[in-house]
Amino acid sequence: MNGLRRVIPYPLLFLALLVMWLLMTQSLSLGQLLLGAVVALGGCWAMTALDPPPARLRRPAAAARLAGRVFVDVFRSNVAVGSIILGSEDRRTHAGFMRLKLDLKSPYGLAVLAIVLTCTPGTQWVRYDPATGLLLLHVLDLVDDKEWVRTIKGRYEGLLMEIFE
Amino acid sequence: MSVAILGWSITLAQVLLTLAMGCAALRFIRGPRAQDRIIGLDTFYVNAMLLLVTLGIRSGTTLYFEAALVIGLLGFVGTVALAKFLMRGEVIE
Amino acid sequence: MSAAPDLPLWAAILVSFFVVTGALVTLIGSIGLWRLPDFYARLHAPSLGATLGTGAMLVGSIICFSVLQQRPLIHEVLIGLFVTITTPVTLMLLASASLYRDRVEGNDAAPKEDPAPTEP
Known part of the structure; x- marks a missing residue:
């Protein structure tokens, strides 16, 4: 071995x-x-x-669950953003920046989260500050920012911490 | 019958993709700022890559696959270099 | 103008569906590039074509070539993989570059200060 x-x-x-x-x-x-x-x-x-820092993929089952969730979310947010684009003028002006605190610290986990958030239309990763753990996001449909925090933390961050930490 | 269905739907897809390339090109021409032009260019090459995939389906050969792959990779490198240039005014620091 | 490979009817319908869907989603994304009001909103538009648009188109291509050559032919997966990894990188770089420029030039498009963190 x-x-x-x-x-x-x-x-x-x-x-x-x-x-x-x-x-x-x-x-x-x-x-x-x-x-x-x-x-x-x-x-x-x-x-x-x-000489990259060592990465260990812990739970393949959790990774598979994350992949499934991302697949579903990509589909849903494509429909949502498509309807915003084709919809009326006032629906297109709710875009804005927001910040949230991430508990995830692993660089690989953060890289995967960045790809997931940017790949799903509607959320855009702008900047992450490793010292404070604060992430700056741009969201196309920023009506309820608490809802977005709940989505990101509940759907992705927990699973990513399970996989990478 | 199936040849006609596939032929016409590929033609339709190609028309749609050409319109999409037109939108991206319009954004590239109109700007107003450098970053808008770059994002137009980025969308333009992804659309061109998809157009090559439809050409590949129409001709039934996998030759277009290599071309699409090369466009995808070169477009990525080009956009990254341009974004880097926007940030600092030089590509390699 | 309607030359195409000779597939069985079910495969032809399936491939047509995926190809047209992919092209339509890509077109909607590119229209968004034109219709959305400012740069940061426009950043969300290309990812439509890069995810669902590319995905549907490649699934159509995979079905077409697998039926045509009578063996699973999945090399299109490579294009999908490259596009899903590279598009976020370019978009993130563009977003941070644009934020940096807007702040240096004092534009109104970007907020001067980062917004306060949202508590869950």
């Missing part, structure tokens, strides 16, 4: 790069497998030079 760790420092990254290579070449032949393994190995070794 330790010997394998030395050859492949990041097994998950290795697998991801290998799968990416096979998808790109659209084949499963032995030659492409070997070539992909070489490329993935190179990528892993390059990664050791960057």
